[in-house]
Amino acid sequence: MKSKEKLSLKGYLLIAPAIIFLFIFTVYPIFYLLNSSMRDGSLLSKKRNFIGFQNFKTLFRSVDFYITLKNTIIYSIGLVVILMILATLFAVWVNGKAQKRLNGITLAAVFTPHIVSLVSISTVFLWIMDPQIGALNFIIRSIGLRPFPFLASSKTALASLVAMMVWKSLGYYSLLILAALQGVPKDIYEAAEIDDTPKIRIFFRITLPMISPTLFFTAIVSTISSFQVFETVNLMTQGGPINSTNTLVYQIYSDAFKYLKLGPATAEAVVLLGLVGILTILYFVCLGKKVHYQ
Amino acid sequence: MGLKKLKTGHLITGVVQAVLKLLLIFLIAYPFIWMVLTSFKPYKETTIYPPTFFPKIWTAEGYIKALEMLDVRLFFRNSLIVSFSVLILQYIVIIPAAYAFARCKFRGKGFFFGIVLMGFMIPQQVTFIPIYLMFSNAGLLQSLWPQIIPFISNAFGIFLLRQYFMQIPEEIIEAARLDDAGEIKIILRIMIPMARPAIFTIGLLSFISSWNSYFWPLIMTTKNTYRTLPIGVAMLNSQDGPRLWNVMMAGNMFLVVPILIVYLFANKQIRKAFAYSGIK
Amino acid sequence: MSYITLKNIHKAYGKDIIIPDLNLTIDDGTFTVLVGPSGCGKSTTLRMIAGLEKPTSGEIYIDNQNVVDVEPGKRGIAMVFQNYALYPTMSVKENIEFGLRNKKVPKEERIKLINDVSEIVGLTPYLGRKPSELSGGQRQRVALARAMVKKPKVFLMDEPLSNLDAKLRQQMRVELIELHKRLGATFIYVTHDQVEAMSMGDNIILMDKGIIMQRSSPKEMYHNPQNTYTAQFIGTPPMNIFDNMLENFKIGFRPEKTALKDPGDSLISIRGRIITREQLGAEMNCSVDTEYGKIMVKTEDDIDGEDCIIHVKEEHIFVFGNDGNRTGFASELKARLEKIRRGAGG
Numbered sequence: 001m002k003s004k005e006k007l008s009l010k011g012y013l014l015i016a017p018a019i020i021f022l023f024i025f026t027v028y029p030i031f032y033l034l035n036s037s038m039r040d041g042s043l044l045s046k047k048r049n050f051i052g053f054q055n056f057k058t059l060f061r062s063v064d065f066y067i068t069l070k071n072t073i074i075y076s077i078g079l080v081v082i083l084m085i086l087a088t089l090f091a092v093w094v095n096g097k098a099q100k101r102l103n104g105i106t107l108a109a110v111f112t113p114h115i116v117s118l119v120s121i122s123t124v125f126l127w128i129m130d131p132q133i134g135a136l137n138f139i140i141r142s143i144g145l146r147p148f149p150f151l152a153s154s155k156t157a158l159a160s161l162v163a164m165m166v167w168k169s170l171g172y173y174s175l176l177i178l179a180a181l182q183g184v185p186k187d188i189y190e191a192a193e194i195d196d197t198p199k200i201r202i203f204f205r206i207t208l209p210m211i212s213p214t215l216f217f218t219a220i221v222s223t224i225s226s227f228q229v230f231e232t233v234n235l236m237t238q239g240g241p242i243n244s245t246n247t248l249v250y251q252i253y254s255d256a257f258k259y260l261k262l263g264p265a266t267a268e269a270v271v272l273l274g275l276v277g278i279l280t281i282l283y284f285v286c287l288g289k290k291v292h293y294q
Numbered sequence: 295m296g297l298k299k300l301k302t303g304h305l306i307t308g309v310v311q312a313v314l315k316l317l318l319i320f321l322i323a324y325p326f327i328w329m330v331l332t333s334f335k336p337y338k339e340t341t342i343y344p345p346t347f348f349p350k351i352w353t354a355e356g357y358i359k360a361l362e363m364l365d366v367r368l369f370f371r372n373s374l375i376v377s378f379s380v381l382i383l384q385y386i387v388i389i390p391a392a393y394a395f396a397r398c399k400f401r402g403k404g405f406f407f408g409i410v411l412m413g414f415m416i417p418q419q420v421t422f423i424p425i426y427l428m429f430s431n432a433g434l435l436q437s438l439w440p441q442i443i444p445f446i447s448n449a450f451g452i453f454l455l456r457q458y459f460m461q462i463p464e465e466i467i468e469a470a471r472l473d474d475a476g477e478i479k480i481i482l483r484i485m486i487p488m489a490r491p492a493i494f495t496i497g498l499l500s501f502i503s504s505w506n507s508y509f510w511p512l513i514m515t516t517k518n519t520y521r522t523l524p525i526g527v528a529m530l531n532s533q534d535g536p537r538l539w540n541v542m543m544a545g546n547m548f549l550v551v552p553i554l555i556v557y558l559f560a561n562k563q564i565r566k567a568f569a570y571s572g573i574k
Numbered sequence: 575m576s577y578i579t580l581k582n583i584h585k586a587y588g589k590d591i592i593i594p595d596l597n598l599t600i601d602d603g604t605f606t607v608l609v610g611p612s613g614c615g616k617s618t619t620l621r622m623i624a625g626l627e628k629p630t631s632g633e634i635y636i637d638n639q640n641v642v643d644v645e646p647g648k649r650g651i652a653m654v655f656q657n658y659a660l661y662p663t664m665s666v667k668e669n670i671e672f673g674l675r676n677k678k679v680p681k682e683e684r685i686k687l688i689n690d691v692s693e694i695v696g697l698t699p700y701l702g703r704k705p706s707e708l709s710g711g712q713r714q715r716v717a718l719a720r721a722m723v724k725k726p727k728v729f730l731m732d733e734p735l736s737n738l739d740a741k742l743r744q745q746m747r748v749e750l751i752e753l754h755k756r757l758g759a760t761f762i763y764v765t766h767d768q769v770e771a772m773s774m775g776d777n778i779i780l781m782d783k784g785i786i787m788q789r790s791s792p793k794e795m796y797h798n799p800q801n802t803y804t805a806q807f808i809g810t811p812p813m814n815i816f817d818n819m820l821e822n823f824k825i826g827f828r829p830e831k832t833a834l835k836d837p838g839d840s841l842i843s844i845r846g847r848i849i850t851r852e853q854l855g856a857e858m859n860c861s862v863d864t865e866y867g868k869i870m871v872k873t874e875d876d877i878d879g880e881d882c883i884i885h886v887k888e889e890h891i892f893v894f895g896n897d898g899n900r901t902g903f904a905s906e907l908k909a910r911l912e913k914i915r916r917g918a919g920g
Contacts, residue, residue: 008399008400008401009400010400010402011394011401012400013336014393014394014398014477015348015390015394016392016445017386017390017391018388018390018391018447018452019391019410019447020407020447021446021447022409022412022449023444023455024428024450025413025425025443025447026412026421027412027446029421029423029424029425030416030421032423033421033423034426037424094315095416098308098508099308099311099312099315102315102316106315106318106319107320109319110319112322112326112554112557113322113325115506115553115557115843116550116553116554117550117553118551119504119506119508119524119546119551120329120505120527120546121325122528122531123528123542123543123546123797124326124328124532124546125325126531126537127328127332127539130324131342132343133342133343134326134345134394135328135345136344138344151390164807167905185659187656187657187659188660188662191651191655191659191660191661191720192661193626193646193647193651193673194626194646194652194673195672195676196648196673197647197672197673198676201676204660204662210662210663212499220412220415226571227417227419228509230419230508231508234508237526251421252419252506256423262423265423269420274421276416276417280415294633
């Protein structure tokens with residue numbers, strides 16, 4: 001009995017610092033949020049009164065809020081879908097034995113945007129996508145088309161931000177998927193070759209199922225990450241033009257620090273939390289079955 | 295006859311693929327190249343149309359102006375302190391935790407690991423308000439602490455390291471126990487050396503993440519004294535008046551170049567570390 | 575059905591020459607075993623026949639057609655891998671079915687073929703399971719079934735039994751032989767285990783460093799090794815070979831063909847001291863120290879004490895030249911060997 005207790009104690013001691021920090025900075029804030037979202041007042045108020053779901057009611061009655069939600073969801077879905085497809089295709093493309101060295105260089109190059117600060121990337125792309133002096137429009141005009149508005153138009157701004165993030169994140173996710181690809185035993189592919197399997201069939205019936213745990217993990221991580229995008233909105237569009245790039249996260253920031261409306265800000269943070277929770281559950285329920293663990 | 299066709303077919307796809315890959319590399323590199331080249335252009339040259347690729351006139355005026363407008367030394371110093379502090383404190387906290395989750399038995403292990411997973415999935419923007427208030431009440435807002443302490447327990451790092459630790463063969467640890475080694479010794483002498491590539495990689499990613507962090511320092515600081523480089527560089531964007539592209543790019547160079555150097559250096563080390571422990 | 579011919583096959587990886595110049599014909603319907611130590615080129619040869627590797631130069635003919643540039647899937651072959659290479663994410667049924675679907679076999683026919691094959695290998699109750707839910711032996715059968723259901727001209731097997739325990743291996747060996755008789759297809763089997771090779775093949779091809787050292791039936795290989803390599807590869811314990819008995823010649827005899835009790839008509843008698851004894855029940859393995867070196871003896875004769883005399887009859891003695899190749903047993907050699915006998919005071 002005693003040695004079992006000793007065993008437990010050792011484990012608890014080792015995880016204690018990590019768990020304590022996590023508690024303080026992850027668990028507690030959630031409870032605080034739930035509490036705060038049901039109170040009025042601002043950052044400067046001494047006492048804040050309990051007002052129940054008032055903040056949420058106001059939120060869900062506001063048209064702007066729905067626009068913000070819509071933007072956030074479109075951005076996330078667009079980004080994750082495009083990223084997953086491109087990252088998988090790219091990983092498969094550079095996985096071949098044939099051009100090994102070139103593949104290594106290409107992968108390293110594509111990965112580099114991941115390590116560069118989003119601040120710098122936002123700055124550079126501000127110029128690249130500039131309607132008058134930017135490089136992209138220079139090329140577009142050179143081939144005779146009309147200049148593309150990119151961030152200047154409410155119709156194209158959100159898509160432009162998605163494109164930028166794809167450029168930045170492709171390398172990171174490709175690397176994760178590539179690692180999984182290289183874990184697939186070679187003789188399974190050989191057996192499929194002998195079974196006279198066309199390449200496309202190998203991809204869908206063997207490769208994808210074999211890397212499905214990694215794909216699942218990548219999908220979740222990229223989705224949660226897509227909800228957190230702040231730099232691009234803050235530095236490039238400030239939510240505009242005409243609210244078209246106002247995401248939930250930017251809204252929370254604005255409400256909390258610019259307008260000092262603490263109640264609504266925390267309510268929005270709760271909504272964000274809810275979104276993350278719902279999405280995670282959705283992922284597990286819908287895709288969980290398709291993942292083949294070995 | 296058919297053989298020759300097959301071989302040339304392969305050759306053609308090979309060449310086409312190589313060209314596409316080179317094109318891709320250029321596409322990715324283009325923004326960087328533009329950033330570097332523009333930082334050396336005089337202001338006038340950055341707003342003309344059609345845009346120039348190489349500077350017609352090479353000048354350091356962008357850099358000079360950037361240094362005037364930004365206290366680069368201060369921001370750089372803050373960034374370094376924050377990034378290194380987080381790195382070291384993280385190692386101290388997450389390595390034992392990952393080891394415990396990987397190899398120790400204790401009740402409620404699943405529950406506690408659940409908390410780790412939660413930490414993984416909760417966005418910064420959900421937790422920043424309460425944490426801001428916490429530091430405000432503790433009077434620590436006028437310091438670098440708010441940028442360091444919340445990140446010490448890196449859930450992603452615990453997750454990754456645990457995976458790695460789980461793969462180390464049990465026999466090695468049993469041999470150590472027979473040699474009467476305590477937990478700390480096991481961690482220091484066996485687990486860490488064998489997990490060197492993973493530890494290096496996690497450290498690298500953590501450093502890069504701290505260095506590039508923008509949202510959090512923005513929230514937690516009001517005075518320049520405690521602000522980090524990304525904030526400083528971003529301030530170059532939002533000056534009144536027309537955008538000084540060359541100055542902005544020069545400022546960003548301060549942000550990007552150090553991290554590229556760290557990346558190149560660490561990449562070599564990681565490769566070495568992988569080769570070293572590639573006993574499997 | 576078909577036969578297989580390899581012509582002037584040369585295989586190198588960069589500067590490493592694995593197979594210098596291989597020429598080989600395998601007859602239709604035979605059970606041929608490629609055997610040899612690791613790295614001798616047997617697996618490489620098998621894989622080239624399969625199409626998983628391309629020879630650096632040379633031709634491969636299956637049924638009179640040069641298949642060097644034909645894809646593995648189109649050669650009419652099936653392969654059983656050492657680690658089975660089952661598709662982990664599919665059920666047993668789907669694993670077996672996979673190749674058939676690629677050939678666009680209609681559904682009813684597929685079902686029939688799968689059921690037939692499952693019956694033969696005894697997998698019918700397991701059709702719905704995934705490979706991870708099966709034992710090693712069962713996975714083996716799935717690999718077999720997957721190969722069989724395609725009704726190939728040639729069955730290729732790359733050490734398929736090496737991951738099974740000894741008892742199961744024995745059992746599977748017998749089953750594979752029966753399968754061969756039943757299907758009548760050409761079987762090419764790779765193994766490093768000489769016992770397995772001897773017990774299974776019609777035809778054994780022993781390879782070393784990409785060269786065929788000997789090719790014959792098991793009986794021939796045992797009784798008539800053409801070189802010292804073959805002589806020492808086949809048989810447990812390996813043949814005793816000495817180059818210090820006769821100048822310019824190597825003399826060999828098998829441990830199981832020696833006697834410790836004088837049979838009267840032995841050609842060689844050698845005095846020695848027994849160092850170790852292994853009692854195997856019916857027989858005894860001894861290691862004996864003699865003036866020519868250590869001699870391994872396997873005999874039913876039981877003697878006490880350490881001193882002994884090893885007797886070998888003329889018909890059990892093999893003579894090889896210095897180059898390792900078998901040479902004739904000239905009468906003058908016999909005379910010289912007799913002297914050895916006399917020297918032992920026999």
